[in-house]
Amino acid sequence: MGLIQKSQLKSPWVLHFDCGSCNGCDIEILAALTPKFDLERFGIVNIGDPKQADVLLVTGPANKRNHRVLKNLYNQMPQPKLVIAVGTCACTGGVFHNCPNVLGGVDNVVPVDVYVPGCAVRPEQIIDAVVLALNKLAGLAQSEEEE
């Protein structure tokens, strides 16, 4: 594995977007950054700027209003990028499945790499998800190398 690839795995900067969630998962994302869970161990920084982010953490179901924002943010992130759908409602719409303004999971709008079930998810699950996402990235890099 090249140095650059290693760096890509060691430094996932995240962009968090609340896509109409109930805040439950958002506060758990924030909690994951705090001393007890400390996502920065993995080099994760909540960067807040799509242009510098590698991982998009989406919470909440996509709805008819905010899907264009989600799309925009995704488009403003340079490759390689990953999307993690955090929480049941980001995966499928969950408890909001029959709300009239809800489109369902965020995968209706942007391609999702990792789904995290839970309502709200636990910080440990977020850590697991990031690890999974990075594995995927490593896999991608590997397969590119083989080509």
Added chain:
Amino acid sequence: MAIYGQTLVALTVGLPVVSGLASLVLPGKTIRSVLVSVTALVLIGSSVSLLGISEFTYNPGHIYETAVLVLDFALLFYFLYVGMKSKSLPVIGLSLLQLVPVAYFEFVLHGVKVENILLVDRLSVFLVLIVNVVGSVVVVYALSYMEEHEHHLQLKESRQGRFFFFMLLLLGAMNGMVYSNSLYWLYFFWEITSLCCYELIRHDGTAEANTNAVTALWMALIGGVAFIGTMFVGYYTVGSIALTKIMTAQLTPILLVGFAFLALAAFSKSAQFPFHSWLLGAMVAPTPVSALLHSSTMVNAGIYLILRIAPALKGTYLSLVIAAVGAVTFTLTAILAIRQKVSKRVLAFSTIGNLGLIIMCAGINTSLSYTAAVILLFFHSISKGLLFMGAGVVENRINSRNIEDWEGLIGKLPFTTTVMLVGMATMFLPPFGMLLGKWVAVDAIISTPLAFALPIIILICIGSAATTFFWGKWLGYLTVTPMTAQKQVKETLPTPYRFAMMGLLAVSIVFSAGAPYIINNFVNPLIGEAYKLSVTSTLMEVNTGIGSFLVGPFWIATVAMVLLGVMITKKKGGVIVPAYLGGENVPEKPLMFFTTADGEAEASVSTVMLQSEIDEASLNKFAVIIGVLLIIVMFLVEVI
């Protein structure tokens, strides 16, 4: 040799006057263009030729002396007339204050007789070079500018003849002034520059132009009165009004008062506090006028005078006060410049500030500081000429002087803007000449006694940070362009514009890069006449003994860096993406975002002016008060 020199002197003084008169009389655009261009070329040529000449003094024919006398009185009466016509008490009073004493001095005392009326030495040649090279370029530039200007004003009848007459006359008068050794001649040419300035400011004939011109006139007349004061002092103490005599005489308090008068005259011309308002008011004139006034003529007259007398004042308190005036002016104008909206006002404040810096250096009056002053003067003239010309072009193109309208100019006027950007950089960034000058100045300050240097150090620290601030934010504002969509914009410019701007730009860059050469060949010989040399410069390096400025390596590194940067960024390339707008970007419209009720709004940026933090009115008041106080101190100092 001497004859050759005298011819050149006559040429530089006489030719502008003659061709000015010709342009006044002869009609037609082509004739005027040819006339002006040829004059410009000859002026540049003869001033460069003067470089090879060693110092000499001489008296022109008696007829010239008489002519000067007659013309001087004519001039004073004209000023009186202007004063009455515009009902301006200061002008009337100040003209009378000159008429009467001059008459007394001339007819009763017969004091104007001087051995060596003209003196051509290193300093005057240096000044002549600046005046003619930069001045000529500006005059050529004015050819295009005035066409457009009159087009904008929709004038029926061209008034350009008059305009170029005064422009050229101003050059001639400046040349005459720097050659003059007789205070009376100096005074005469001085008054002519005041006249030209007055006429040029009111050129457009608007009410505002007229009032500002009158203000400029009375402030300039203060200088005239001060000159007369010095003449009397000279006559009574030394018995001569030759500068050479006065300067070599034993310093007595009375003589110092005479020098104080000269300093006062210089302040008024160089728009130091409290006289800064005339230069700001002069903005109403067509831009080439500003370019000329600010860069090579007019304000430089004051600087010249200070530089001329400085060696005589070494170690006096008067010198310190002069430095204080300069330092205060430098700092306050830099702060004031931050909040200016009108492009030319920013430039004007910068001019006043830089003149302040030069005067401060002259006032500190060590070999090192004097060197700094000369370097600053040299590079300031070039850069300021360049900037004003650029500002003029922009003004005519976008029809506004408000720098808020300059946003992203680089997308609209790539050529002019690039010239402006480099021009601005030459004003305050390394490795350009102005910064070299400033750097020498700092070295100079710290090599003076602390008790005196400390206030000045603080003023300089603040002033130079503020300078960086106001230039930088303006420079940055020109580049505010989100996309390179308008990249294809081709700018068409008349040749004189292109020639003038490119010419000065090239001069500025080449001379900055060749600063050690300039210092060795122009500056140091000049310093050597009055001081012990303190700056040594080799091919690559300028060394003050306190620090060393590696001009060559710096330039090489900079150029290498730019090339490398272009290479790497070209190779990396990149996809241009719209700005971050919280995710609500409107597709295909780079600066729009969705807002309430799905409406589209445009993101915009303002300029940086700290308008609520800097209180211009009270700062201005403060400036005037401190200026007046310092001048009072300047006269009181001798008594102590």
Added chain:
Amino acid sequence: MPKLLGTIIRNLFSKPATVNYPFEASPLVEGTRGSISFNMDRCDQCQDCERVCPSAAIKVYPDDKKIEWDQFKCIYCHLCVETCMHKAITALDHVQSPDYKKSVTVFES
């Protein structure tokens, strides 16, 4: 004096509060609402759970004696656990782990 200084310095010299998950296990709290599992031997396909489920994560196919549970739709409220009269649903204490794909767990007898 800034009021946080003491705490900051104390922190600097004490052990971090971080649980080094996933390299260390995270301490589990008793009674956590985790995943669920259906015991098809007990289930009699009454569909109560399907009816109460707030997010419609359960599908009971009485004919096939099959239950589909969508773990990516479930909000882990354990209402179904409470509701099932046959105690056919067990609450597990481990939480569902994330995955690359959404999937449905099928319970068949």
Added chain:
Amino acid sequence: MSKQTKGNKLTVFPYGPQHPVLPEPIQLKFVVDEEKIVDVLPNIGYVHRGIERAIELNDYRRNIYICERICGICNFMHGMAYTETIEKLTDTVVPVRASYLRTIWAELARLQSHMLWLGLFAESIGFESLFMQIWKIREIVLDLNERTGGHRIHLSTNRIGGVGKDMDANLISTYFKQLDKLQKNYDPIANLFHKDAAFKEKTQNIGILPKKIANHLGAVGPVIRGSGIPQDMRTTGYEAYGELDFKPITYDSEDVYARALVRVDETYQSMEIMRQALKQMPDGPILNKNEKFPEGTAIVRVEQPRGECFYYGIGNGTIHLERCKIRTPTMPNIPPLLHMLVGYEVADINPIVHSIDPCISCTERITYVNKEDA
């Protein structure tokens, strides 16, 4: 030249819907002169899901869970308000012990919410270490949450007619222990909020909301209490509050600092109320099942961490509610927010916006009609 020197050119920029400081999607369009705020225009609707409609579509018993997820922060109180509404519509009497339990957990939620806010507020003013410190302590509360309801965020213990879980003696003593520990850790932080000079400088005299205007614009919760008006729904004595001893906390300085201090003091108040309630709580049943279908109208007002929350339900005797209208506290605080912002600096946006504790997920009241819908 007169033309050129008139007004300044202004900066216009959107703040959100994605913004690192305000993790929730709301957009404020700012117009600023250099850095002074001249105008603000809110743009909401990014979270609108259509919960009220979904409530009407669902079995009324299932709605507790969706109401809880109106917002994850005051989830317990939403569930509580919803069950209270249904209880009124079905004339169900809640057992006393259940009332006490609800009160305790509501205060636990307030504690959690305020600590969350204090941390976010610290972060928003660039005080990262304080944020970390507070959120570290907040884990104690989350831990209590998890021990109680099995989950860190969503307690999900409300049932129509009472609560679904009881507290045994063991848990109660854990509560006391943990509360003491919390308080011990929290004291230095509260001290900082009260005394730290830099903190005061950052928050004092900005975002002023005069008493009169607060009243006029209908501010609620800590916002109005920070302007000196002792408005607190808990004083109406719902659930067990009538039997507990507490007073609304107010500060008079009307600025961001006052709002922060209200919350700081309310965390102590919450701990106090919880201790009282834990001590006074009688034994008895916790659930009173009632299978009646809701009928009639009912209004419930509870005090959430952000202020008054209002539930209005209409039942028609079927399993579906006819209508359920919810007015959550952040919405009435938006107009005061706009008032607070104008005239201050860009640097003050963070503290001011956070001072109303914006919780956008419950704000989405304004009917937003999407083009695709219409």
Added chain:
Amino acid sequence: MALNTSTIISIVFLAAMPFLGGILMGVDRRLTARMQNRMGPPLIQPFYDVLKLWAKEPYIANNIQPLMAFMYLGFAMLAASFVAFQLDLLLMLFTTALADICLIVAAFSAKSPYSYIGGRREFLVMLSYEPVLLLVEIAISLVTGTFIIKGIRAYETPLLLLLPAAYVVMQVVLVVEMKKSPFDVSGSAHAHQELVRGVYTEFSGYTMALVEVGHWVKVVTMLAIVGLFWAPNPFIGTALALALFVGAILIDNVYPRLSWQRMLKTTWTIGFGLVIVNLLALSFGGVI
């Protein structure tokens, strides 16, 4: 130019500066984490970040921006080389300003409100620390009689003993330069900002990497200047520099972000006040 030992040392030092900067940033993040009772990232995390950024898909705001980002790093390195080769201190300061201007022009040119306001604040940052730093440098050269670092290092008495106040002032300058609370007004490294990423908002991928490294170099340069306060023994000098470095991190962690007005006031009053007092004392003491 003869390639003697000292030149080689200078070149090596110059080349090592970005790496030193990266390590220091790693130390910074680690220490910050520990102060917040967290574990924090690995020490070489900043290098991971930069390498990753370098390899990202290049997104740019316009064609000026990448060049300016490169020039920022370039001029920062040039300024650093003045320190490495022990040349003129004053010129180093001016070159730093040049680098800053490049950064701001890059931020301005994107015409994004956030980066624009960030750039505006960056100017104010310059306005607040530049005159103070200039004054400190002038104080140093008033004592030692030269601006050339070699000359300053040759001065016998450790500067700290003569200019203790200037050393304290350097702490303030360093906080500003490192973009740490309370003066991280223009864009801060990790903490959240009302301006998103402030002056850095529109950088992405390799442009951000360039800017990041440029910032490291600037911090190391500044620390090297602090090191001059005990020139006779480079180890004590380094310790002094590191003390201020840790001090800056500590200050970062106990203060919220204050306004730029406050920043300006603080740096100017503390900066000018202390240095002037120090100089006057020296002048009465007859040292200068």
